[in-house]
Amino acid sequence: MLLWAFRTLSTSQAWRPFVATNIMQNNELTKRLDAIVTHASQVVLGKQHEIRLALACLLARGHLLIEDLPGMGKTTLAHVLAQTLGLQYQRIQFTSDLLPADILGVSIFDKSEQGFHFHPGPIFAQLILADEVNRATPKAQSALLEAMEEGQVTIEGKTRPLPAPFFVIATQNPTYQIGTFPLPESQLDRFLMRISLGYPDASAERALLRGDDRREILKQHGACIQPGQLIALQQAASKVHVADALLDYVQALLDISRRSPQFTHGLSPRAGLALLRSAKAWALMAGRDHAMPEDVQTVMPHVVSHRLQAVAESSQGDQTLLTLLQDVAIP
């Protein structure tokens, strides 16, 4: 009896109005998101897909790792995101002599107050650009990465919360470059996505070369949304519906990554959660209130490539991943 009632409720039309308003809200919000993307792609030319990915990462409350050569527009991307989203922005340049205190902040003795006064470090901002994160020593890296995971920092025994939303974009030079400390797998796992920008196409590059200084254009931009709206968007992303059929698909993907001999080890349950979170954010950006297999397929290479290690030496997971995607049938 109870079961019957539950079933009727869950399938009845009574739920429709609520869902419908939800969609309408989403539609309004996605318009804003589109505006952000449009603005950002005026600064970072020809990289709309990457901008959308970065935004999806943010909406999924994850941190972003950009791996690319110097001068590809990593910093500009971070900067324009902070500006269009109206977030406090801080940039930390990682070097080999960077100390944890340089990131977190220090307590300094204040003579006038006869006590220690805490000077917060650059980490106390909403959007952090950790530039060239793999140039710093593991000690400095871990200071940042712990803050990313916990959303708070503990300095001299006192726990201080970080502002919300808190979003880290770390950039990394390719690991084969000289003077890098590659991030260990466990720390790579803290990043929801890893993207690389790559060279712009010919027309984008022409526009870039012809146009004004990017910094000047940046200055012209204002925020597209209020900070409160960003949190609402993040909440909406987490509420995107995931049907059983989609869960079947995600599980099939996780399963094949574990059974395939191409990788040293398969994807962890955390990676599965990350995949789902990213897919939901991507679905939201597409204006849907439910995730589709296409969403999973779009975000998957960026979500799992830094969590999988291909068995073949010097082989990157990306190529293998694409074949992996092709091999798993959508149930």
Place this chain on the structure above:
Amino acid sequence: MNMSGFQQRVKQAKAENLWLLAGLALAFTPHFFRLPLLVMLPSIILLCWRLLFEWRYLALPPRTVRWLLTLVGILATWIAFGTLVGQQAGVGLLVIMLCLKLMEMNAQRDVGVVIGLGFFVVITVFLFDQSIFMGFYMLLVVTLLVTALIAFSRDQSVIPQWANLQKAGAILMQALPLALLLFFLFPRIPGPLWSLPADGAGAGTGLSDSMSPGNISQLSDNDSVAFRVQFDTPLPLPQKRYWRGPVLTQFDGRTWTNPYPQRLTTRLSINAQNQARGTPSLYTVTLEPHQQRWLFALDLPAIIPPDSRLSDDYEIIANQPVRQLVRYSMRSFTDYRLAKDDIPNISLYLQLPEKSGIQARQLAQQLRQKVTDNAAYVQTVLNYIAEQPFYYTRQPPLLFDDPVDAFLFDSRRGFCEHYASAFVFLMRAAGVPARVVTGYQGGEMNPQSDYFIVRQSDAHAWTEVWLRGEGWRRIDPTAVIPAERIENPQDLARILPEMTGAGTTPNWLKKVGRQLSFSWDRINHTWNQWVVNYNTQRQQNFLSRMFASAGFDNIDWQQMISLLVAGMTLVMVVVAVYLLRPWHRRNQDPAQMAYERFCQRLSQRGMQRQPAEGPLDFAQRASQQYPQRARDINNITVLYERQRYTPYPTQRNLQQLQRAVRNFIV
């Protein structure tokens, strides 16, 4: 990035090739012990070359070198065999050419050729050996080759290699019912399907057409089975278990042969010509291939098996050398009188070499003069052997110059062939017609089953003496040696049939060993009966018995084909029902089923949805392909998406979807 992709491909190719190379290497192994090194060594080198190519990127030879290698391969085969046709040369050529094909295996097509030839090599192994072990070994090889076939035809990097092996196992298991049906029901053609040119190289173990000192004693340690017998009547008495083989009449002082072309007959009626007594023994012999033409039977055969004839000396000669297991039913009279009154060519049985056995001739004269008739003389000679210090040994001293005299007066140590030879000599020297008979004596019952085993170690030589009025009488001079003059106690049982079981007391380990060997022999026997020798007649009997209740009493080949087709259809139907599993579908999401129907409609028009293609992507692609249907395609996709992926699927929505799919026409 590109580099890594390339390496990935290479790595994958290596695993597939390893299955193939392992399969081929194992298929070649039995040939390696059989074919000359001149052919097998280049093959192995080529195989290793390919392995190194896969492993260490050793380059494959260019076209001109391949041509050269081909010529060398043909030449090597020709040098090794002197011909390019024939069983062994053909197999040699096949193996070496297959290995050369590995040198230019670049495309999928080449892989197909190589694997196909690999299966052919597997078949050629059975030309030489059809034992149960080889059967299972080749099953392993076939599994590896099938795995290679699967690995090569799959274009996926994520499937682990052991999954291919698993798949191969599954495929072979699925093929099993069909294979069994084909095996039991495919009509057998009487006689071999093709007759292979005989090469002399196939040496068999067993008796030969001549006997010189040491011939038979070298068989005495050979425990391999000569033939197996199933008796339908009670076993003959131990002293009657003489299995007649080659009969030898010509002696050159050292070696007994049978040089005259035998007059062979297909007609025989023992009852009219000879006096057979008592009830005949009925039995079936399963003879192991021994590359010669004799068929063995108990003294004295009363019928002639098919495809064979009988010589004047009562040897059964097959029309073809026994190259594969043969099975024949026999009838023999163990009590008989043969050629009672007269024998043709009496001089044949009195022939002696001119210059040997001077002393022996004198001895024969002396002994013959003491008695009145030939029968008494036979007994005198037997007594002479029994009384004089003659020893029975497996390691007789080598005899030079004049073996007969040396044995009779000097060494006096010998094996059955020495005694048979000397005895016939003494008979002939006194004018008594006599001949040497070789064959097998004794044998043992498999206590775990109902058949009789005769081994190579049972090989024996005895004699026959012709006495007027009595006919040919079998005399076994070895049997008169007293037990204390037999050097090896184990031989007691061999030469004195009445004393079976004598010898050293076997301990429990020996007992277990014997039990195991009997069990193994029984398995072999069953294999021979049901697999190797499943011929026309046996098939006929088996099927008639199987289908007797169904009203078939004599199944002809048309009925077999009908049964075969019916059986195959049944298997196919079972497989089809299992694969389609109509009862399984009910669990599936109806929206998914409707959508699959939609995809099926499109795929009929060549618009195939990839398994990993999402519905939205597919809708976009299909709309581009069929712009005039874009609205329907999008409508169906939206309905399907709503039903399957959104939180608000409804019954009405499902019905709409189903209706839309029904009405959808490309």
